[in-house]
Amino acid sequence: MNYHSSVLAGLAALLILAGPSRAQAPGKPKAPAAAASAAPPSAATLDARYRSGKTHLDQGNYQAAFKDLEPLAQRSARFVRAADAAYLAAVAATRLKDWAEAEQLLNLLRTEYPTYPNMPDALFLQGQVSFEQGDHDTALKTLAQLPDARLTPERELMKAAYLPRITDRSTWQRLLRRYPNDATLARAYADRLVAGGAFTEADRPQLDELIAKFNLERARYTPPPRATKKSSYNVGVLLPFELNDPSWQTQRKNQFVTDLYAGLRLAQDSLQRAGRPLQLFAYDTGADTLTLKQVLAQPELAGMDLLIGPVYKSGARLLARYAREHQIVCINPLSEDGDLVMDNPWHYLYSSSAATQGRVAAQFAISAFGTARPGVLLHEEGKDDTDFATAYRTTFEAQGGKIAAVRRFNGEADESLNAAFAGLDLPTTGHVVVASDNRRVGPSVLRVLQQQPAATRPGLLCPGSWLDNPRLEISQLNAPSVYFVHPKYYDEQRPGFRRLRQLYLQRQRLPPSVYANQGFEMLLYFGSALFQYGPAFQPNLVTAPPVAGAVFEGQSYQGGAHDNQVVPIVKLNNLELQLLR
Known part of the structure; x- marks a missing residue:
């Protein structure tokens, strides 16, 4: 197998096993300034850089691979293997989920090197890039250009993976x-x-x-009868209570699970008082998938009208598969990973996905900061922060904005944080976006920004979790151009919250935590959907208007979304939180 075939096999495997890889936008590497009299790099130097880029690509160091290979793809480099460099740099960009950069390189390849012998591989890659950017027509048109004998199974697998989205x-x-x-x-x-x-x-x-x-199996494509409405419903709650371990360490670790379930019970009472009787059946899934599989084997679970849980990602995938096979809507209570509900019409996130938060934040930034000056995007290396950053950049640039730099960092390492700000031209930057809940990050970011003169200081868009960071002073957070993406925002003066707090205190002798609030709001919304539409309520949520929450700002799954589309943006004004969106 040649090198291009091995790269292609890797791309196909990613499509089948994991979907698109996690992303870090590389940003455009800047060529070092050279003296006017400096000689161009020798052929040996260029070849060494090419080999280094290939090695980095093989080792999964995509940022370094892109940095080595992208300059070699340009005509001005006069590199004998420029076409190969362009293709491999595009591969590195796709692994980093920088679809715009990958498309530029593939356009360069097809325009400047039209006789490239591995052009079918490039066309296949272009199909993925177009699908990822929502350009389905270009994707199908490009894939149709592949020779009949080349990549047919991989092409159909790609279409089968992306079209359901x-x-x-x-x-x-x-x-x-x-x-x-x-x-x-x-x-x-x-x-x-x-x-x-x-x-x-x-x-x-x-x-x-x-x-x-197309000779499709008629039995498979006969629509199931609509589930009829009932006078009461059964809801299965699958959570890691870990009741077989009574140690205080486990109980303390699982307090969030207990709080979540307590919120569900209060919502059950509220629905009951409204004449909507609903039964909760709790199942202890433990901390491993083995226990969850034993729970899923219980026959009565297939008779539930709604499933809630679990909280760990490995278990979420198992329950999502079960929900699809048995056609029972399943709600993940805490995750913000939009990939979990992709291509599964029976699986929803209660929360907004990280990608949705990034998209809404970018739409807000267009109105708050404008597009006259570019933005800077800083994010941690985790998947949720990466998904936020990717969606933010895609949305902001699609609406005419420009992101001058994208930097990822490790919030636990001071040198990584310092490197994220190194070389940034903050006086010409319109705003800085930070995606990180790490408590070390906020003080570092605000310290750097406050060193800038007030007249040229960029605005800041950051997570709402910073508002609860004891390392930050309220005066820092109260600055004029600091905004918070706060999906868990709620108004403590809202009558619904005050009533919940009163009931929770009566029952638990403690004020409700955010997990109790989430459990309450989640069952109140989806329980009401059961009584309003019946168990197969997915088509109704597509067109249903946003619903104001009793505690939080609300829920919306319009347009076929499977995660909450309501994402509050807030700021401190005279030391009080003000809801902006």
Whole structure:
């Protein structure tokens, strides 16, 4: 297998096993200033850099690989293997999820090096890049250019992985008109209609036509009967109570689980008082997937109308698969990982995903900071922070803004934090965005920004968790241009919260934690959806307007979203929190 084949095999494996890889935007490497009389690098120097880039790529050090390879791809480098460098640099950019940079390199490759012998590999990669950017038409058009004998299984796997993410009906219809003979596209749409709960009687003629034309299994593509409404519902709660370990260490570690369940019980009481009887059945999933598998094997679980849990990612994937197989809506109570609910019409996040938070934050930044001056984006290395940063940059730049620099850092290392700010031109920067809940990060960021003169100091957009950081002074957070992305914001003067607090204190002798608040709000919303729409309520949430919360700002799953689209943005004004969005 040659090098390009091995890279391609790796891309296909990522699509099948894990979906898109975690991302860090590399940013454009700056060429070092050279003296006018300096000689261009020798062929041996360029070749050594190329080999170094390939080695970094093989080792998974994509940032370093991109830095080595991208300059070699330019015509001005006069590198004999510039086409290979362009392709491999594009691979590194896709592994970093910098889709815009990858597309630029692939466009360069096709324009400057049209006779590149591995062009089918580049076209395949372009298909992924276009899908990731939501340009489905270009993706399908590019993949159709692949020679019939090349990459056919991988191409169909890619389409099968990305097409189910389309939520807009008009997009589906447009693609079906433009690619009427694409069997994978037709099958993906039929799956969405039937398994996704989007089927209406108006869709039956088109569905019958697709079944006949592409010889689809009619039994599989017969829409299930709508679940009828009932007078009461059963909800399975699968949480790691770890009741078999009564030690104080375990009880303390699991206090958030206890609080979450206590909030669910209070919501159950509220629904009962409103004439909506709902039964909770709690299952202890333990701290490992083995216990969860034993719970899922219990026959009565298949008779539940709604499932809530679990809290650990490995278990969440298991329960999501179970929910899909048994067609029971499942709610993940705490996760912000949007990948968990991707391509599964029966799985929802109660919270806003990190990507949704990044998108909403960017939309706010356009109005708050404008686009005249570029932004700077700093984020930690974790998946949620990376997803936030990727969505933020994509949305901000799509609306005409510019991100001058993207830096990732390790919040536990002072040298990494210092490096994140090194070389930034803050006086010309419009705003700085930071994605990190680490308590060490806020003081470092604010210290650097406050060293700038007030007239040229950039605005700051940061997580709402900074408001609870004891290392930060309230005067720092109360600065004029400091804003907070705060998905867990709630107004303590709201009547709903005051009532919840009163009831919780009566029952628990303690004020409710944020986990208790979340449990209460979650069951109140989805329990009400059960009584309003029945157990298969997914199509109704697509068009349902946002619902104001009793505690938090509200819930919305409009447009087919499977995570909450309500993301509050707040700021301190005269030491009081002010809701801006």
